[in-house]
Amino acid sequence: MGAERGANMPGVLCVGCKAPLKRAVPGEAVKRTAEIVSLRKTGNSIEYYVHYKGFNKRLDEWIGEDLLDLSNEEAVEYPKKKKQPGKGKKDEKKDRKEGTESILLQKLPLEEELAAEDAYKVKNIHSVEMGGCTVNAWYFSPYPPSLARKKHVLVCEYCLFYFAAPGQLERHRGSVCKLNRPPGVQIYRKEGLSFFELDGQAHSNYCRNLSLLSKLFLDHKTLYYDVDVFLFYVMCVYDPETPEEEREYKIVGYFSKEKESQHGYNVACILILPQYQRRGYGRILIDFSYLLSKRERVAASPEKPLSDLGLLSYRQYWVEKITDILVRAKSISINAIKDVSSITTEDIVHTLRTHNMLMFYKGTPAFILKEEVLRKHEKSHRAPKLDPAFLIWDPPYQH
Numbered sequence: 001m002g003a004e005r006g007a008n009m010p011g012v013l014c015v016g017c018k019a020p021l022k023r024a025v026p027g028e029a030v031k032r033t034a035e036i037v038s039l040r041k042t043g044n045s046i047e048y049y050v051h052y053k054g055f056n057k058r059l060d061e062w063i064g065e066d067l068l069d070l071s072n073e074e075a076v077e078y079p080k081k082k083k084q085p086g087k088g089k090k091d092e093k094k095d096r097k098e099g100t101e102s103i104l105l106q107k108l109p110l111e112e113e114l115a116a117e118d119a120y121k122v123k124n125i126h127s128v129e130m131g132g133c134t135v136n137a138w139y140f141s142p143y144p145p146s147l148a149r150k151k152h153v154l155v156c157e158y159c160l161f162y163f164a165a166p167g168q169l170e171r172h173r174g175s176v177c178k179l180n181r182p183p184g185v186q187i188y189r190k191e192g193l194s195f196f197e198l199d200g201q202a203h204s205n206y207c208r209n210l211s212l213l214s215k216l217f218l219d220h221k222t223l224y225y226d227v228d229v230f231l232f233y234v235m236c237v238y239d240p241e242t243p244e245e246e247r248e249y250k251i252v253g254y255f256s257k258e259k260e261s262q263h264g265y266n267v268a269c270i271l272i273l274p275q276y277q278r279r280g281y282g283r284i285l286i287d288f289s290y291l292l293s294k295r296e297r298v299a300a301s302p303e304k305p306l307s308d309l310g311l312l313s314y315r316q317y318w319v320e321k322i323t324d325i326l327v328r329a330k331s332i333s334i335n336a337i338k339d340v341s342s343i344t345t346e347d348i349v350h351t352l353r354t355h356n357m358l359m360f361y362k363g364t365p366a367f368i369l370k371e372e373v374l375r376k377h378e379k380s381h382r383a384p385k386l387d388p389a390f391l392i393w394d395p396p397y398q399h
């Protein structure tokens with residue numbers, strides 16, 4: 001006998017069950033295993049909200065039973081049976097006797113009726129439309145239920161307020177919202193790239209809207225409803241050919257930063273909107289966070305844990321930055337790398353070790369620049385760079 005039969009009725013899939021997909025996803029050699037996170041009824045059938053084992057939660061989705069391979073009993077795993085509070089053996093026996101799919105179907109909630117404590121596990125918004133561009137949501141975000149029911153959110157690209165219908169957004173843009181840039185202070189502007197600093201307390205509406213929007217793409221952190229304790233740095237693009245008074249500054253991404261971080265973090269949450277990802281903007285935004293730390297005369301690090309994409313991007317940024325410093329300097333210490341970059345000693349040493357760039361020669365540290373690292377450095381060297389001379393900013397909170 002293989003897997004133990006479930007907490008629910010025998011043979012009926014329930015939350016916690018794991019089953020392989022019938023077919024491998026194109027481009028993947030091995031079939032994914034789907035773990036059931038939630039169930040809902042749609043008409044007369046059941047749909048399963050599944051998480052794919054070993055894959056990021058942004059791929060979680062609703063699927064029908066027809067996609068699951070239930071032909072091999074041994075391959076289907078049922079959760080260990082938990083005694084249900086208030087249920088005696090008699091009730092459980094009765095449940096089992098009546099254990100048919102039709103009964104399960106009657107008992108299932110509609111998606112909008114999911115218990116509050118479970119609701120956040122399931123993506124509530126399918127897609128978000130902003131500035132004429134539509135992207136799929138990755139994770140749950142606590143938008144009002146009335147809006148989430150529509151599954152598609154329209155967001156004003158300047159104040160980030162959210163709407164259910166295009167007409168509402170049009171009216172908003174036509175008569176209510178006069179913004180053509182984020183509120184707050186413009187602290188950097190050069191060659192089509194600009195940064196705005198916003199105080200979470202002074203611009204609470206915008207910062208809450210930004211947090212709601214970013215939660216659609218950020219899962220590993222709690223959403224901070226209390227935006228008061230954060231500063232927000234919003235990165236925008238603009239057309240440098242347009243006269244300043246007519247310019248529109250479009251948000252590309254942002255990071256939040258605690259006004260006073262006990263742990264020396266210079267970033268709390270960081271996001272590049274999906275439509276702008278993998279174009280080098282993440283590098284620039286991370287670089288900007290270190291530029292601020294440099295002005296503050298501190299070495300700093302992003303808040304942990306990092307997401308999978310956050311880790312990839314930071315690792316890449318650190319190795320590129322450190323290589324750049326090593327290529328320019330004839331002789332330099334780790335301490336001096338820290339002073340030049342504002343990257344913490346811990347992150348520097350970790351990066352050097354990961355890329356086998358650190359050796360000890362008769363007890364003295366020596367840096368090694370491998371061909372592969374140099375090749376990547378050459379490529380990143382050609383990417384657009386921030387110009388520190390264009391940062392008009394004094395640290396608002398001195399350490």
Ligand code: ACO
Pocket residue numbers: 217218267268269270271272273276277278279280281282283284302303304305306307308309310311312313314316317
């Ligand atoms: N796959 C593989 N490598 C990647 C990926 C990816 N999807 N994304 C970034 N990288 C690595 C690559 O090495 C890339 O360099 P390359 O394109 O030359 O190969 C490098 O990171 C920099 O890439 P960028 O294009 O500059 O990064 P991007 O603009 O896509 O932004 C970011 C990166 C901000 C992490 C973005 O993916 C994002 O917003 N993700 C969702 C939110 C998130 O996870 N934020 C980080 C949370 S951690 C925290 O908040 C402290």
Ligand code: ZN
Pocket residue numbers: 156157158159160161172173177178179
């Ligand atoms: Zn608006």
